[in-house]
Structures are given as C-alpha cells and as structure tokens.
Amino acid sequence: MDAMRPERQVRNRQKGTIVMGTCSYATSAPSTAKRIIRAALVALATVLVGMTLFAAAPHNAYALEVESCTASPNEDGGDRILGDTPTRVTWRAHADEAESLSKVTLAFPEGAEFNADKAKVTGLSGLERVELNAEVTSPGDGTLVISMPEGAPAGVSFLVEIYNVVFPGEGGEFQISASTESVDGQSVDLGPQGGVITVAGISTAEQIAAWLNNQAWVQAWNTNKFLHLFFDPAIIVTSIPNVFNGWLTALGIVAVSFPCAIPVGFILALMRMARFRVLRALAATFVNVVRGTPMFLQIYIAFFGLPLLGLNVNNFALGCCVMALNSSAYLCEIFRAGIQSISKGQFEAARSLGMNGAQTMIHVIAPQAFRRVIPTMTNELILLYKDTSLLAAVGIMETVMYAKTITAATGNITPYIVAAMFYLVVTLPMSRITRAMEDRTGNRKVAIKKKSADKEPKSVTKKQGWSPDLNQAKDELEIKTADL
Numbered sequence: 308m309d310a311m312r313p314e315r316q317v318r319n320r321q322k323g324t325i326v327m328g329t330c331s332y333a334t335s336a337p338s339t340a341k342r343i344i345r346a347a348l349v350a351l352a353t354v355l356v357g358m359t360l361f362a363a364a365p366h367n368a369y370a371l372e373v374e375s376c377t378a379s380p381n382e383d384g385g386d387r388i389l390g391d392t393p394t395r396v397t398w399r400a401h402a403d404e405a406e407s408l409s410k411v412t413l414a415f416p417e418g419a420e421f422n423a424d425k426a427k428v429t430g431l432s433g434l435e436r437v438e439l440n441a442e443v444t445s446p447g448d449g450t451l452v453i454s455m456p457e458g459a460p461a462g463v464s465f466l467v468e469i470y471n472v473v474f475p476g477e478g479g480e481f482q483i484s485a486s487t488e489s490v491d492g493q494s495v496d497l498g499p500q501g502g503v504i505t506v507a508g509i510s511t512a513e514q515i516a517a518w519l520n521n522q523a524w525v526q527a528w529n530t531n532k533f534l535h536l537f538f539d540p541a542i543i544v545t546s547i548p549n550v551f552n553g554w555l556t557a558l559g560i561v562a563v564s565f566p567c568a569i570p571v572g573f574i575l576a577l578m579r580m581a582r583f584r585v586l587r588a589l590a591a592t593f594v595n596v597v598r599g600t601p602m603f604l605q606i607y608i609a610f611f612g613l614p615l616l617g618l619n620v621n622n623f624a625l626g627c628c629v630m631a632l633n634s635s636a637y638l639c640e641i642f643r644a645g646i647q648s649i650s651k652g653q654f655e656a657a658r659s660l661g662m663n664g665a666q667t668m669i670h671v672i673a674p675q676a677f678r679r680v681i682p683t684m685t686n687e688l689i690l691l692y693k694d695t696s697l698l699a700a701v702g703i704m705e706t707v708m709y710a711k712t713i714t715a716a717t718g719n720i721t722p723y724i725v726a727a728m729f730y731l732v733v734t735l736p737m738s739r740i741t742r743a744m745e746d747r748t749g750n751r752k753v754a755i756k757k758k759s760a761d762k763e764p765k766s767v768t769k770k771q772g773w774s775p776d777l778n779q780a781k782d783e784l785e786i787k788t789a790d791l
Contacts, residue, residue, distance in 0.1 A: 370402065370408070370487060371400050371402050371406070371408065371485070371495075372400060372403075373398075373400045373500035373501040374399040374400060374501065375501050376396070376397070376399070376482070376501030376502050376504065377396070377397050377502065377504065378394050378395065378504045378506075379394050379397070380394075382716075385716075388507060389478075389507055389509045389513060390473075390475050390477060390478045390479075390506045390509050391474070391476030391513070392509060392513065392517065393472065394471075394474070395468060395471075395472065396421075396468070396469045396472045396483070396504075397466070397468050398465070398469075398483065398501065399464070399465065399466055400464070400465045400485070401462075401464045401465070402459065402461065402463050402464070403461070403462065404461055405461055407458045407459060407460065407489060407490045408455065408459045408487050408488065409455050409456065409459070409488055409489065410453065410455065411452075411465065411485065411488075412450050412451070412485065412486045412487075413451040413483055413484070414450045414483065414484040414485070414486070415483055416475075416482065416483070417449065419449070419472060419474050420473040421472045422445070422471060423443045423444050423445035423451060425470040426453075426467065426468070426469045427468045428441040428443060428466070429465075430463045430465060431463070431465075432462070432463055437459075437463050439463075440455065440456070441455050442454045442456075451469065458490040474506040475506070476517075477508050478507045478508035478509070479505075480504070481503070481504045482500075482501070482503055484496075484497070484498055485497045485498075485501075510548065512544050512545055512547065512548050515544050516541040516542070516544045517541075519540050519541045525540050525541065536720050537720050537721060537724055538721060538724065539721045542717060542719050542721040543721055543725055546713050546722040546725040549712075549713060550709045550713075550722060550725050550726050553704055553705045553706040553707070553710070554705075554729040556623075556703070556704060556705045556706075557692065557696075557705040557706050558692075559623075560623070560627055560695050560698070560703075560705065561630075561688070561691055563627045563631075564627045564630035564631035564634065565634060567627070568630075568632070568634035568635040568691075571631065571632070572634070572635040572638025572641070573639075573673075575590045575593065575594060575638075575639035576590075576639045576642035576646065577668075579639065579643055580643060580646065597632065597635075597636035598640075602633050602697055603697050605632075606629050606698065606701060609628070609629045622701070622702065622703050623703065626695075626701075626703050630691060630698075633694075634687060637690075638687060641680050644680070645677070645679050646672060646673075646676045649672050649675050649676060653671055654667060656671075657671045657672075681744060682741050682744045685737060685740065685744070686741055689733075689737050689741075692730075692733055693730060693734065706730065707726055709726070710723050710725060
C-alpha cells in the first residue's frame with residue numbers, strides 16, 4: 308500500500324499539472340481576446356476621429372478640377388505649335404458640386420504674350436450654356452484674371468479660349484498654372500495642371516515672316532484683297548521651304564523616269580521600223596494607246612488598279628514608272644523621226660564598208676539621229692517635268708501637293724504662286740537652251756547654204772570649154788561632212 312503511494316502521488320502530480328495547465332490556458336484565452344477587441348475598438352475610434360477631422364477640414368484644393376489645357380497648331384501645312392506665332396489656348400475645368408467660385412486666375416509661362424481682350428469665357432452645365440457675367444483682365448504680370456462678382460454656379464464647367472497667344476520663339480514645354488477664389492474669400496493655388504504644351508522653335512523663314520507681318524508696308528499691301536490672296540509676302544517666305552521639299556521630289560521623279568524612258572523609247576522606235584509585222588503592231592499599239600489617253604487617267608489606273616490586283620508598289624516608284632512609260636511613247640516618235648531623217652546614202656555607205664544592220668545603227672545612224680533630236684528631247688523633258696504636278700492627285704508630296712496643303716491651311720492662293728516660281732526656275736532656262744540649240748542648228752545650215760551661193764561661177768575658156776571648179780567640189784564635200 309505504502310509502496311504504491313509514491314506512484315499515485317506522481318500520477319496525481321502529473322494530473323494536477325495537466326489540470327493546472329488546462330486551467331491556465333482556459334484562463335488566459337479570454338484575456339487575449341479582450342485585448343484584441345480593445346485594440347480594434349481603439350483603431351476604429353482613431354479612424355472615425357480622423358475622418359471627422361478630414362470632413363471638417365476645408366477642401367478648397369479640390370474645388371476646381373482642371374481637365375485640359377491645349378494649344379491649337381499654327382504651322383502652315385503642319386500640326387506643330389510654333390513659337391513666336393499666334394495660336395489659340397483652350398483651358399477647361401470643372402468646379403466642385405458644392406463650390407461656387409468668384410475668381411479664377413491663369414498664370415502663363417514667362418515670355419508668353421497674350422491680350423485679355425482676345426479671351427472668351429464660357430460656362431457650361433452639361434450641354435447648356437450658363438451665364439457667368441465674367442470680366443477678364445490682365446494686370447500685366449503674365450496672369451489672366453477671370454472675375455465673377457456674382458459668383459459662378461456650383462458645379463459649373465469653365466471653357467476659356469485665349470486667342471493670339473504667342474509663346475517664346477525658342478520653343479520648349481510650357482504649363483499654365485491656375486488659382487481660384489471662392490465666394491467666401493478662400494483662395495487655393497492649384498499649380499500647373501491640365502497637361503504640357505509642347506512648342507517648337509521657329510525657323511529663320513518663320514522669323515522673317517513674323518517680322519514682315521509687323522511692318523507697316525506689308526500691312527498696307529495686304530489691305531488690297533488681290534495682293535493679299537495671291538502675293539502675301541509673309542506666306543511667300545514661309546511657303547518657300549515647304550514647297551522646296553516638293554520641288555526636290557519632282558526633280559527626283561524626272562531624274563529617274565526620263566533616263567529610263569530614253570532606251571525604252573529608242574527600242575520602241577526600232578520596233579516600229581522593224582521588218583516583222585508583229586513587232587510593228589505591238590509598238591504601234593502601245594504608242595497609240597499611251598499617246599491617245601490622258602496621263603491623268605493613266606496615273607489613276609496605275610495607282611488604284613494595281614492595289615486591287617494585290618500589287619502594292621511604293622508611290623514614288625510607281626509614279627516614276629508611269630511617267631517613264633508615258634514619256635517613252637513620245638520619245639519613240641521623236642527617235643523614229645530622227646532616224647528616218649538620215650539619208651539612205653548613210654546606210655548604203657555603211658553597208659559598203661562591211662557593217663551589218665546593228666553596227667550601222669549603233670555606229671552611224673544613231674549618233675546622227677540623237678544629235679538631231681536633242682532639241683525635241685529637251686522639249687519632252689520640260690513637258691515631263693510639268694506633268695509631275697498630276698501626281699499630286701494620288702497623294703505624292705511633290706511641288707503642287709505641298710502648295711495645296713499650305714493653301715488648305717491658310718486659305719490663301721500665294722503657295723500656288725510660289726509653286727509656279729519653282730516650275731519656272733527649271734522650264735525657263737531649259738527653254739532658253741532648247742532655243743539656242745535650234746538657232747545654232749539653223750544658223751549652221753544657213754551658213755552652209757550661203758557659202759555655197761557665194762562660190763564663183765564655173766570658168767570658161769575659149770579653147771578648153773567648160774572645166775570643173777575645185778571650189779565647188781570642196782564646198783560639196785564640206786556639206787556632206789556637216790551632215791555626218
């Protein structure tokens with residue numbers, strides 16, 4: 308019995324320990340839960356107090372939400388905003404539903420110029436216009452003050468348009484800052500909002516145009532409607548750089564298409580004079596179709612017909628192909644006339660020297676024919692250069708297309724006059740060169756005929772009768788040599 312007591316005591320101690328442990332855990336669990344609940348209540352109370360204080364605090368910083376601030380492009384024929392050139396600034400904002408404003412101040416960046424008389428303020432409530440009775444002033448410190456003594460209705464939307472705003476000529480990125488004042492006298496500085504206005508620096512031509520617009524004689528010149536529409540000095544200056552780019556494109560088209568048209572036209576000319584009827588028929592059909600239809604129609608067929616067949620060709624390359632094929636048809640007839648103008652004696656002389664047909668054409672006939680048709684080829688080159696203007700109808704940015712774009716942007720015909728000047732820069736010298744070559748050829752023939760007419764008559768002797776004149780033989784030899 309006694310021996311078993313220690314074991315029971317041990318078990319009792321273990322049980323007691325277990326029981327005590329269980330009791331301790333059971334006792335500590337409610338205490339922990341209370342602490343968690345107490346902490347949550349304190350946090351919730353803190354949040355409620357913070358929200359109450361936030362609600363009681365003034366909300367003037369969010370009384371006006373700036374939606375956008377933009378400027379209209381003012382580049383002739385472009386979409387950029389240029390410095391030192393008048394543009395229109397549009398500022399949009401929306402007032403809070405519970406806020407009535409009495410003043411809105413817009414601060415422009417340093418260097419910007421504007422006039423308060425050119426500002427327009429519109430109030431909108433949905434799609435309906437709201438009367439604001441706003442007064443717009445400019446204190447001269449670079450700010451535009453919009454005062455509404457009666458206060459703007461709460462929740463109204465503001466649309467402010469400022470015309471003839473001029474940003475600095477060097478360009479850059481600019482923002483317009485705003486500040487408000489409510490009817491109860493609370494002022495809030497909103498800072499720069501509504502986006503960044505990117506202004507491009509103006510070129511030398513644009514600076515000259517801006518300077519011209521401020522000159523008294525230019526203003527007097529533009530008072531005449533005809534002079535203003537056709538010869539505006541400022542638009543002439545600004546159009547020259549843009550039209551120049553199109554002029555280079557036109558020269559590139561001619562530089563590619565005309566050299567390609569020369570060999571095609573010469574081959575067609577040989578085909579038209581070939582002995583085989585099939586070759587003559589093919590060349591005649593091509594030449595008659597091309598010469599008998601307008602180039603404008605040919606351009607439309609190529610640019611709108613080929614894409615329907617799934618053939619997408621670069622516009623510049625396709626324009627060069629159309630111009631080259633059209634010009635080759637006319638060059639064919641020019642070369643054919645030049646070849647047929649060579650006397651048959653040249654063919655016979657070459658054959659007598661043992662040359663075959665190809666050698667005769669390459670070494671004897673073709674050089675003489677090319678020399679004779681150079682003036683006519685120059686005329687065809689001038690026509691081809693002028694016909695590049697037709698490519699403007701399909702969107703190729705050549706001379707006329709640039710002028711058309713600027714005219715659409717300015718509503719002035721002056722860019723077309725500038726385009727005409729670029730055409731004359733090429734056509735007048737080339738016409739002069741053609742006339743000089745024709746005169747040179749004509750004077751040469753006249754000189755030969757005059758020299759033949761001035762020769763001495765045949766000498767007659769009483770004893771010997773008629774004798775050959777050596778001077779006449781020499782002149783005839785010179786004439787034949789000139790023909791070669």
